[in-house]
Amino acid sequence: MPKELWKGNEAIAEAAVRAGLEAYFGYPITPQTEILEFLSRRMPELGRSFVQAESELGAINMVYGAACTGVRVMSSSSSPGVSLMMEGLSYIAGTEIPAVLVNVMRGGPGLGNIAPAQSDYNQAVRGGGHGDYPRIVLAPASVQEAIDLMGLSFDLAEKYRMITMVILDGSVGQMMEPAEMPALKEIHRKGFDWATDGAMNRERRILSSIYLNPYDEEKTNLRLLKRWKDVQASEVRYKEYFLEDAKYIVIGFGTAGRVALSAVREARAQGIKVGLLRPITVSPFPHEVLDQLTGQAEAILVTEMNMGQMLDDVLLTVRGRVPVEFYGRPGGVVPFHDEILNEIHRLTSGTLAVRTDPRESWLTRMTAAS
Amino acid sequence: MAVKGWIEVSDTYCKGCELCISACPQGVMELDMARLTPKGYHPAHTFKEGCTGCAICAIVCPDAAITVFRETTKAVPVPA
Amino acid sequence: MATENLVYERPEAFTEMPTHYCPGCTHGVAHRLVAEVLEEMGVVNKTIGVAPVGCAVFAYNYFDTDFVEAPHGRAPAMATGIKRVLPDRVVFTYQGDGDLASIGMGEIVHAAARGENITVIFINNANYGMTGGQMAPTTLPGMKTTSSPNGRDVETQGYPIKMSEMLSTLEGTGYCVRRSLHDPKNIRLAKKAIRTAFETQVRGLGFAMVELLSTCPTNWGMTPVNSLKFVEEHMIPAFPLGDYKISDAIKQIKI
Numbered sequence: 001m002p003k004e005l006w007k008g009n010e011a012i013a014e015a016a017v018r019a020g021l022e023a024y025f026g027y028p029i030t031p032q033t034e035i036l037e038f039l040s041r042r043m044p045e046l047g048r049s050f051v052q053a054e055s056e057l058g059a060i061n062m063v064y065g066a067a068c069t070g071v072r073v074m075s076s077s078s079s080p081g082v083s084l085m086m087e088g089l090s091y092i093a094g095t096e097i098p099a100v101l102v103n104v105m106r107g108g109p110g111l112g113n114i115a116p117a118q119s120d121y122n123q124a125v126r127g128g129g130h131g132d133y134p135r136i137v138l139a140p141a142s143v144q145e146a147i148d149l150m151g152l153s154f155d156l157a158e159k160y161r162m163i164t165m166v167i168l169d170g171s172v173g174q175m176m177e178p179a180e181m182p183a184l185k186e187i188h189r190k191g192f193d194w195a196t197d198g199a200m201n202r203e204r205r206i207l208s209s210i211y212l213n214p215y216d217e218e219k220t221n222l223r224l225l226k227r228w229k230d231v232q233a234s235e236v237r238y239k240e241y242f243l244e245d246a247k248y249i250v251i252g253f254g255t256a257g258r259v260a261l262s263a264v265r266e267a268r269a270q271g272i273k274v275g276l277l278r279p280i281t282v283s284p285f286p287h288e289v290l291d292q293l294t295g296q297a298e299a300i301l302v303t304e305m306n307m308g309q310m311l312d313d314v315l316l317t318v319r320g321r322v323p324v325e326f327y328g329r330p331g332g333v334v335p336f337h338d339e340i341l342n343e344i345h346r347l348t349s350g351t352l353a354v355r356t357d358p359r360e361s362w363l364t365r366m367t368a369a370s
Numbered sequence: 371m372a373v374k375g376w377i378e379v380s381d382t383y384c385k386g387c388e389l390c391i392s393a394c395p396q397g398v399m400e401l402d403m404a405r406l407t408p409k410g411y412h413p414a415h416t417f418k419e420g421c422t423g424c425a426i427c428a429i430v431c432p433d434a435a436i437t438v439f440r441e442t443t444k445a446v447p448v449p450a
Numbered sequence: 451m452a453t454e455n456l457v458y459e460r461p462e463a464f465t466e467m468p469t470h471y472c473p474g475c476t477h478g479v480a481h482r483l484v485a486e487v488l489e490e491m492g493v494v495n496k497t498i499g500v501a502p503v504g505c506a507v508f509a510y511n512y513f514d515t516d517f518v519e520a521p522h523g524r525a526p527a528m529a530t531g532i533k534r535v536l537p538d539r540v541v542f543t544y545q546g547d548g549d550l551a552s553i554g555m556g557e558i559v560h561a562a563a564r565g566e567n568i569t570v571i572f573i574n575n576a577n578y579g580m581t582g583g584q585m586a587p588t589t590l591p592g593m594k595t596t597s598s599p600n601g602r603d604v605e606t607q608g609y610p611i612k613m614s615e616m617l618s619t620l621e622g623t624g625y626c627v628r629r630s631l632h633d634p635k636n637i638r639l640a641k642k643a644i645r646t647a648f649e650t651q652v653r654g655l656g657f658a659m660v661e662l663l664s665t666c667p668t669n670w671g672m673t674p675v676n677s678l679k680f681v682e683e684h685m686i687p688a689f690p691l692g693d694y695k696i697s698d699a700i701k702q703i704k705i
């Protein structure tokens with residue numbers, strides 16, 4: 001297929017349609033509303049289901065219901081709406097059924113603003129809903145990547161009977177880029193052996209997240225973890241840039257990773273041996289490759305559009321072997337590449353120490369500047 | 371002559387709630403104080419003649435514990 | 451026993467499992483009526499039930515149909531999701547008054563407003579049975595519960611919410627009636643209403659709800675028999691039985 005100009009949010013919606021989306025349930029919230037609006041036209045056109053729900057609570061539970069029947073179903077929202085969906089996510093996780101949720105993140109906490117942010121990393125990666133459950137989280141940095149990851153998100157959700165979240169920020173959602181769409185495929189229902197779609201010629205089925213006996217619930221938790229181990233073993237995805245001989249490693253996902261790439265390129269032009277690791281699956285996090293990179297690194301810089309959330313995953317892997325520095329722009333601010341370039345220069349100064357919390361010195365620098 | 375009926379109360383389901391007893395228009399039901407179900411309830415039973423097979427006990431029973439029968443007066447249709 | 455003698459037997463749409471309900475609780479009667487209707491309509495194998503959070507949380511154990519279990523109050527949203535992707539299946543929710551009229555108020559109102567083709571069985575027992583008898587939106591004025599120990603004070607706790615009356619104002623509602631389970635005659639009427647509510651769905655005539663006045667002997671602190679009297683003497687005056695909305699198309703349905 002030839003490349004066409006696509007807006008991020010609409011590309012996500014169309015990519016989901018092409019991946020076999022049978023039902024979409026959502027509620028308007030900036031900066032993801034274009035997904036809902038696009039699908040309100042596109043889904044009926046194809047004879048598929050679209051419902052503008054009464055709230056994100058309604059939307060996620062419609063997703064939950066439809067997901068129980070084994071069809072491809074999704075919702076999308078932005079930070080405050082995703083908070084409302086946490087109840088449903090926990091139930092979906094506990095019921096072990098596939099579903100896809102897109103979060104076009106915005107500045108928070110609270111109503112915050114509608115500017116691009118990455119401050120829902122912890123909510124997405126560490127759970128957000130109650131109970132102990134893993135989930136797959138994909139973080140695209142471009143329109144093309146968002147398109148590719150939508151198809152993957154459904155495949156992974158079904159393969160592991162698990163929620164897949166796609167987290168991006170408003171700038172990817174709103175940007176126009178040339179991108180290639182996969183072909184529209186005909187829907188074929190997979191007839192999963194767990195789906196509650198009417199007991200026509202089989203034993204009846206029940207889907208529930210209840211395990212009254214704590215030992216059964218414990219077994220269920222362990223089953224989820226075991227499945228998660230498979231995900232960790234097979235599904236880690238990331239992009240490497242200039243890492244082969246890099247002594248300095250920058251790590252960033254989504255837009256922060258994209259901005260960091262410009263800075264890394266410029267630093268390379270200045271002769272600095274710096275490279276970028278951009279996780280695509282922020283959950284499962286690419287611990288293994290980071291572990292290897294730590295061996296060759298003199299210092300590591302984590303850059304995020306939040307106050308240091310992925311930072312904790314990095315610290316967990318690096319375990320104090322080399323200094324880790326943090327540079328973040330929270331609240332809806334997107335960093336410029338020269339800010340990150342400055343940070344790369346700091347890395348190369350050779351005066352950095354291993355600290356327990358890299359946020360502290362970052363905060364001091366941030367508050368001194370303003 | 372009144373129709374003759376009879377009931378069977380399942381020990382698996384009966385919880386001795388007495389709703390059937392108070393609803394039976396013939397007043398022929400009571401709890402069987404001489405017996406306990408496996409769950410420990412005194413089950414309902416008919417203690418005297420007079421059941422008409424009206425099924426009112428079954429209609430009010432919350433546990434679908436009662437099966438109701440009635441003597442047939444009509445000829446049984448011969449299967450074709 | 452010869453089948454020609456049989457007048458009534460346990461519906462086949464039930465599984466063999468005895469219910470966990472307290473003795474004399476009319477949740478069981480409501481279950482039985484739903485099972486009988488599904489069986490009589492011949493739709494058991496294409497029905498998908500949605501269980502609530504409340505005493506009926508384990509409803510899925512008792513019906514021999516596919517079942518899912520919803521978060522508290524969200525059954526109408528789940529049912530919407532199921533029905534939209536499987537429009538030829540029969541989808542019903544079974545919800546208590548805390549579930550439907552409190553935490554799930556948004557979901558039920560909008561499912562009705564959208565005219566979702568689902569059937570809702572709404573059990574009004576004037577309290578939160580499962581959690582031990584707290585005040586519900588349907589608790590009667592002055593009625594004592596574990597969270598209104600001096601009786602529901604309408605000045606601070608408001609008046610009961612009348613769901614059937616409310617939902618009947620919505621265009622999407624095709625069928626909306628209130629019945630009671632306190633005596634054989636009313637149970638028969640309730641069954642007929644449940645049948646109509648499922649026929650409404652099968653014919654695609656919009657949202658259908660049957661509100662059933664039901665007992666909670668355990669938390670009301672009464673015998674099952676006295677609980678039925680309480681329904682008759684106190685609940686019916688507060689929640690009048692009747693047909694709150696029956697669309698013209700549904701009036702034509704002959705059962």
Ligand SMILES: Cc1ncc(C[n+]2csc(CCOP(=O)(O)OP(=O)(O)O)c2C)c(N)n1
Pocket residue numbers: 503504505506522545546547548549550573575577578579580581586
């Ligand atoms: C989100 C959430 N809040 C609260 C509860 C606790 N809870 C369980 S059942 C219930 C009340 C159910 O009452 P009702 O819907 O009237 O059903 P009944 O038991 O009376 O049939 C509550 C509050 C819960 N499970 N989930």
Ligand code: SF4
Pocket residue numbers: 379383384385386387388389390391413414430431432433434435436474
């Ligand atoms: S109504 Fe049913 S459960 Fe109650 S006593 Fe009679 S048979 Fe037993």
Ligand code: SF4
Pocket residue numbers: 375376377393394395396397398399416420421422423424425426427428438
């Ligand atoms: S069938 Fe009628 S008469 Fe016989 S026990 Fe039941 S209620 Fe009484």
Ligand code: SF4
Pocket residue numbers: 470471472475476477505575579580665666667668669
């Ligand atoms: S607590 Fe009340 S509503 Fe729940 S099963 Fe017991 S009697 Fe029925």
Ligand SMILES: [Mg+2]
Pocket residue numbers: 504546547548573574575576577578579586
């Ligand atoms: Mg209740």
